[in-house]
Amino acid sequence: GQNIDQPTEMTATEGAIVQINCTYQTSGFNGLFWYQQHAGEAPTFLSYNVLDGLEEKGRFSSFLSRSKGYSYLLLKELQMKDSASYLCAVRDSNYQLIWGAGTKLIIKP
Amino acid sequence: DAEITQSPRHKITETGRQVTLACHQTWNHNNMFWYRQDLGHGLRLIHYSYGVQDTNKGEVSDGYSVSRSNTEDLPLTLESAASSQTSVYFCASSLSLEVDEQYFGPGTRLTVT
Numbered sequence: 700g701q702n703i704d705q706p707t708e709m710t711a712t713e714g715a716i717v718q719i720n721c722t723y724q725t726s727g728f729n730g731l732f733w734y735q736q737h738a739g740e741a742p743t744f745l746s747y748n749v750l751d752g753l754e755e756k757g758r759f760s761s762f763l764s765r766s767k768g769y770s771y772l773l774l775k776e777l778q779m780k781d782s783a784s785y786l787c788a789v790r791d792s793n794y795q796l797i798w799g800a801g802t803k804l805i806i807k808p
Numbered sequence: 809d810a811e812i813t814q815s816p817r818h819k820i821t822e823t824g825r826q827v828t829l830a831c832h833q834t835w836n837h838n839n840m841f842w843y844r845q846d847l848g849h850g851l852r853l854i855h856y857s858y859g860v861q862d863t864n865k866g867e868v869s870d871g872y873s874v875s876r877s878n879t880e881d882l883p884l885t886l887e888s889a890a891s892s893q894t895s896v897y898f899c900a901s902s903l904s905l906e907v908d909e910q911y912f913g914p915g916t917r918l919t920v921t
Binding site: 703729732740741742743744747786788794795796797798799800801 | 843848849850851852853856866898905906909910911912913914915
């Protein structure tokens with residue numbers, strides 16, 4: 700079967716760095732996405748990785764290792780507005796997105 | 809600005825009633841998707857469409873149907889609402905299936921009593 704695993708909840712301090720991990724087992728791989736979802740709102744696109752390595756976008760970076768079936772999202776200089784759920788999704792061989800259950804990130808002052 | 813909208817935003821209905829949730833996008837995207845989101849689960853695909861007159865079943869399609877008569881709209885119909893269909897429903901669209909990200913509508917919170 701297809702499976703995406705990510706921690707249910709993480710807590711971090713304002714100004715710090717946090718790494719959210721995602722491991723996957725899917726039928727085929729055509730890219731991995733990270734989305735941010737604030738409570739009661741729609742998911743919004745953060746990053747996309749299709750090749751191994753690190754993609755940096757401002758305070759957010761995403762890493763991919765296809766051989767290990769592993770990705771992480773790195774958030775630097777945390778701000779209170781970063782409190783949200785972070786969703787990992789893999790595009791499989793049929794170009795469908797398979798979604799993890801999301802990681803709820805709580806930022807404390 | 810291009811956008812994707814859903815209506816209604818909130819809906820309470822009774823078991824057995826037919827319900828239709830609307831989704832409208834002005835991105836001119838060919839690909840449109842319906843997901844449901846429940847606590848403890850990732851987004852689960854209900855139905856999807858790659859263009860006008862094209863519809864396909866997703867992972868959790870039982871009890872739902874869609875139709876695609878134009879590029880902009882993909883309404884989702886619950887034929888006979890059940891309490892298990894209480895959920896938050898998201899519509900999404902994308903330009904290229906192979907490359908692009910999906911853009912999501914604001915969601916519809918449906919309660920079946």
